[in-house]
Amino acid sequence: MDGNLKIGDKEFKSRFMMGTGKFSSDEVMNRCLAASGAEVITVALRRVDINRPDAGILAALDPGKIFILPNTSGAQNADEAVRTANLARAMGLSNWVKLEVTPDPKYLWPDGDETLKAARILVQEGFVVLPYIGPDPVLARKLEDAGTAAVMPLAAPIGSNKGIRSADTIRMIIEQAGIPVVIDAGLGSPSDAALAMEMGADAVMINTAISASADPEKLAEAFRLAVLAGRLAYLGGMAQKGDAAKASSPTEWLVK
Amino acid sequence: MFYDEYLKLDRASMGKAVLSEELAKASGAVAREDLRFEDFLSLLAPAAAGLLDQMALRSRAITQKHFGKNIGMYIPLYLSNECTNECVYCGFNRNNDINRRTLTEHELDQELAAIKQQGYDSILLLTGEAPARVGLGTIARCVTRARELFTQVSLEIYPMDTDGYKRLVDSGATGLTVYQETYNRETYSRVHRSGRKAHFQWRLEAPDRAALAGFRKIGIGALLGLSDWRVDAAHVGAHAAYLMRKYWRTEVSVSFPRMRECPSTFKPACIVTDRELVQMMFALRLYLKSAGIALSTRESQGFRDNMIDLGVTSMSAGSKTNPGGYETYSKSESQGQFEICDDRNTEQVVAAIRGKGYCPVFKDWSATFGGVRP
Numbered sequence: 001m002d003g004n005l006k007i008g009d010k011e012f013k014s015r016f017m018m019g020t021g022k023f024s025s026d027e028v029m030n031r032c033l034a035a036s037g038a039e040v041i042t043v044a045l046r047r048v049d050i051n052r053p054d055a056g057i058l059a060a061l062d063p064g065k066i067f068i069l070p071n072t073s074g075a076q077n078a079d080e081a082v083r084t085a086n087l088a089r090a091m092g093l094s095n096w097v098k099l100e101v102t103p104d105p106k107y108l109w110p111d112g113d114e115t116l117k118a119a120r121i122l123v124q125e126g127f128v129v130l131p132y133i134g135p136d137p138v139l140a141r142k143l144e145d146a147g148t149a150a151v152m153p154l155a156a157p158i159g160s161n162k163g164i165r166s167a168d169t170i171r172m173i174i175e176q177a178g179i180p181v182v183i184d185a186g187l188g189s190p191s192d193a194a195l196a197m198e199m200g201a202d203a204v205m206i207n208t209a210i211s212a213s214a215d216p217e218k219l220a221e222a223f224r225l226a227v228l229a230g231r232l233a234y235l236g237g238m239a240q241k242g243d244a245a246k247a248s249s250p251t252e253w254l255v256k
Numbered sequence: 257m258f259y260d261e262y263l264k265l266d267r268a269s270m271g272k273a274v275l276s277e278e279l280a281k282a283s284g285a286v287a288r289e290d291l292r293f294e295d296f297l298s299l300l301a302p303a304a305a306g307l308l309d310q311m312a313l314r315s316r317a318i319t320q321k322h323f324g325k326n327i328g329m330y331i332p333l334y335l336s337n338e339c340t341n342e343c344v345y346c347g348f349n350r351n352n353d354i355n356r357r358t359l360t361e362h363e364l365d366q367e368l369a370a371i372k373q374q375g376y377d378s379i380l381l382l383t384g385e386a387p388a389r390v391g392l393g394t395i396a397r398c399v400t401r402a403r404e405l406f407t408q409v410s411l412e413i414y415p416m417d418t419d420g421y422k423r424l425v426d427s428g429a430t431g432l433t434v435y436q437e438t439y440n441r442e443t444y445s446r447v448h449r450s451g452r453k454a455h456f457q458w459r460l461e462a463p464d465r466a467a468l469a470g471f472r473k474i475g476i477g478a479l480l481g482l483s484d485w486r487v488d489a490a491h492v493g494a495h496a497a498y499l500m501r502k503y504w505r506t507e508v509s510v511s512f513p514r515m516r517e518c519p520s521t522f523k524p525a526c527i528v529t530d531r532e533l534v535q536m537m538f539a540l541r542l543y544l545k546s547a548g549i550a551l552s553t554r555e556s557q558g559f560r561d562n563m564i565d566l567g568v569t570s571m572s573a574g575s576k577t578n579p580g581g582y583e584t585y586s587k588s589e590s591q592g593q594f595e596i597c598d599d600r601n602t603e604q605v606v607a608a609i610r611g612k613g614y615c616p617v618f619k620d621w622s623a624t625f626g627g628v629r630p
Contacts, residue, residue: 022324
């Protein structure tokens, strides 16, 4: 349809990324993965046993088919996030990291200060950094200046399924970004994902809206189609919304 | 500290609210997106007993949204059953003539290894209150030892001061559980006759001290049956809400251990029925959406299996409540704190969780996470 999604030195055909944390089983997760067409899946490092990387969640994923993006979920400050990312790299998992610093277990709202601090260190250390952030346009620019490969602003609190609750600031982030913008967290329905893509997001990440649904596989496919539709609409340059009829050449009568 | 809040709680109106028969209040509370404390109280009341299905559905949905279809797996390890307290309901009561054991270092290693083999990564270390035998230094050493094999090491131990808790956090402890047993002061004094545990306020403020010391996870609860369960559950909710508000970086979880009919020993003030127990679990879940809810093997297989998809977030399995019970000692050589009701092994419980369409999660912590002090 259009060019691939480019993040760092990688290219992806799919603009739909999936989370792994909330599925009922690895089998359900893998069926959803197939239905979603996602090429990137994020895995919480806290779920990975460094002594037995072949057991648990990593054993269920085929790195030949899917790009595994480790995340620092559970880190409460920059130091923990940096050390967690380094642990993943040391075990040969990846030098990519979805940077999550969430000191508040209730809403898991990302800590902007600590995220920026960690991002600066990790970029220096050679990581490809994709930070999870609140919908804050200034923070997004600072992170881009720091050298992150993308920014991942939330649409609404994680797990809330509330859709894009801060459309204006998300729009500002997209408008100003020189790096890919991936809308992460809070997208609750395929129409939310389509809207994010229509707004010009480069990709979306979904977890709860699929895993907590009655039929996760169906939802995974629905999101795949919605992301495609939204992207297509964005590329097509949608006609403007409005109630009033518009004359096609309202100034034709003027003397040229 | 929570003691100040406790003094401010209007116990007369709390007591009235949890006895309400007003259906309108209870059904209004079930439907609210964000429940206030008064809504929580009305869900504990008899009026809400007829709304269990609605409460269950909301409890399931809220829990799935926040925690996913996951059950965190943990296992208890008793370091010692020696105790200087005289808690009239407890198997470890110093007056009870039981075989007392305190694990030696070698025995501890043996037990840790046996548990690790079952696949656990989250362990709960417990001990009776016998500071001369199992003091702070000993517990700290046990934590360090356990951290070599487990990334999550939680403690259920007698209350310490903040510096003591800090030392345990610095040794690698991640969580602390301390049950108030009952929030009714008079009952508390009656059932905790002597020993350090007789100090109500010292225990009530232990979760504050633990949070100040940097524990990432704090568990609280009441031993249901000591006093009016509705009033105790109301206090547990108030206490958990206070902790979550004040120590916003700390994960708070709640347990609902209940006493059973026990012919020869202590007679509980009330026996909480299954229906009543689930009512208070749902009420808590609706009130505090992000609080963890733990369900131990104190409950039966049937009850536990039915609760997997209704709000519970963590479960133990294959538990032994006697020191050395996994590898070293038989039940007669060292006695347990309470009778295990669900005696299935870990594999069987895992199968039951999967059978419910849930994922048992053994590893859910990173060795790179340390204590977080406010």
